[in-house]
Amino acid sequence: MVMYSASGGRGARVTHCSRLARERGVRPGMPLAEAQALCDALSLPDCPLFEPEDREADVEHLQRLACVCERFTPLFGMEDTDAPECLLLDVTGCTHLFGDESGLLRAVSQEFQERGFQTRVALAPTIGAAWAAAHWLARPDLQPVLRPGPFQRTLARLPVAALRLPAETVALLEELGLRMIGQLQALPRSSLPARFGSGLLQRLDQACGDHPESLRRVTPPEPLASSWAGEYPLTDRDELAYVCRELLGPLLERLTERREGARQLLCRGRSPTGQVQEWRVDFASPVTEEKHLLNMLRLQWERISLMPEVAAVQLEVTVTGTLRQRPRNLFGEVSDDDTGRELNGLLDRLSNRLGRQAVLQAALRPEAQPELSAAYQPCLQPDAEAASPVSSSRAAASSFVTAAARTAGSPEVRSLSSRQRPLRLFPQPQPIDVSAAGPEGAPRSFRWDRCEHRVIRSWGPERIETGWWNEEPARRDYFRVETQAGLHFWLFHELTGFRWFVPGAFD
Secondary structure: OEEEOHHHHHHOEEEEEOHHHHHOOOOOOOEHHHHHHHHHHHOOOOOOOEEEOOHHHHHHHHHHHHHHHHHOOOOEEEOOOOOOOEEEEEOOOOHHHHOOHHHHHHHHHHHHHHOOOEOOEEEEOOHHHHHHHHHHOOEOOEOOEOOOOOHHHHHHOOEHHHHOOOHHHHHHHHHOOOOEHHHHHOOOHHHHHHHHOHHHHHHHHHHHOOOOOOOEEOOOOOOEEEEEEEEEEEOOHHHHHHHHHHHHHHHHHHHHHOOEEEEEEEEEEEOOOOOEEEEEEEEEEEEOOHHHHHHHHHHHHHHOOOOOOEEEEEEEEEEEEEOOOOOEOOOOOEOOOHHHHHHHHHHHHHHHHHOHHHOEEEEEOOOOOHHHOEEEEEOOOOOOOOOOOOOOOOOOOOOEEEEEOEOOOOOOOOOOHHHOOOOEEEEEEEEEEEEEEOOOOOEEEEEEOOEEEEEEEEEEEEEEEOOOOOOOOOEEEEEEEEEOOOOEEEEEEEOOOOOEEEEEEOO
């Protein structure tokens, strides 16, 4: 994945790139045309995907990720820059809940890794020191902890770029031979502002703890919930449905104001004895129709045995989604796509009646081995991350955790058709008999399905090797061939056993 700034037109430059792109020579700051030419010259099948940078979307997604940190501390936020890329956590008094500081850092790193992010996590007494340690000392497998007192000696050995200075200031310092923070600390403080501006001393003091720094806090949004408690308990499904209808009214009004719909609805019922029963309803697309929401709740009630008496009910919209703007026709009237609505309604009914694991769909996976590159997953998978930022400030406390939340290094999932692969694979690769192979490695003829096939054209090879950590590592050369009868096949032979197989067919 390569992201670039689209504001410059022909002067667009690369802003972020994945580990795979870096291995091919792509670097942030490189002109976009140069990066594209470099990838095209390599002629590799896994060419990086180029996407324009969307800073607003990045900040919005980072705000949602910040709310994930609520399980570690009630005080969390983002770095205070125009393009934030890091999350800051004030973990003062929270480390003992995870054993110690190292246990907390491991928990933070594991949480984001499970969400598909590669993180660099560090803990230090100040925001500036935590930022510097996360960017210059931390690794995916190493989470450093800087203790009060010795951490200033560690900062002195870091480059001046670890002070979060503008690129122009860093370039000027390096031009003058001031590359380490310790070299700056050895100079007279009175001479620094005149040469490099007042921001240099401020960043240096913030990192060392001599100047306070506020946390740009992100507050989770208020839950979309409404509750009911009556003097007399409910005794049948119709009474429960009536109460749920009354509770849905204010929830749908709040969703309409936010131009959102419900992707997941949670209903809790409590009996007079304190017993709690929950019913969760998922939806394929954001829903604002009261009738559809109630119908899905009724399907949940039919699947299980309801408690005989319900004394209190709570409805909560746990996951929301933005409503799509419906297109208008030639005369300006809003057109209705009944096909998509009916399909989503069918998925909702089947999934909530039979269970999420009973209604599946195929999804691509970042696996090189073709038979492992697709898997089945539930059709209803609402995104569990939803939050809205609320700006706040607080004086810097005694310890901070910073976590880089960038998706660099994550493998790209590319379309199978772009690799000229068949859309249909057999459950197991079927063996074939090859009479002879040509100079390029492709077979000249082979026998499969009781028929002899003579090859007239071939493409390849495409070598696929998987690591030793897989249960059954593969080392194969794949070919696409065209036979004399005009049929196309996808073949491979194992480099270890030299056996030939046909894994799939072109329709």
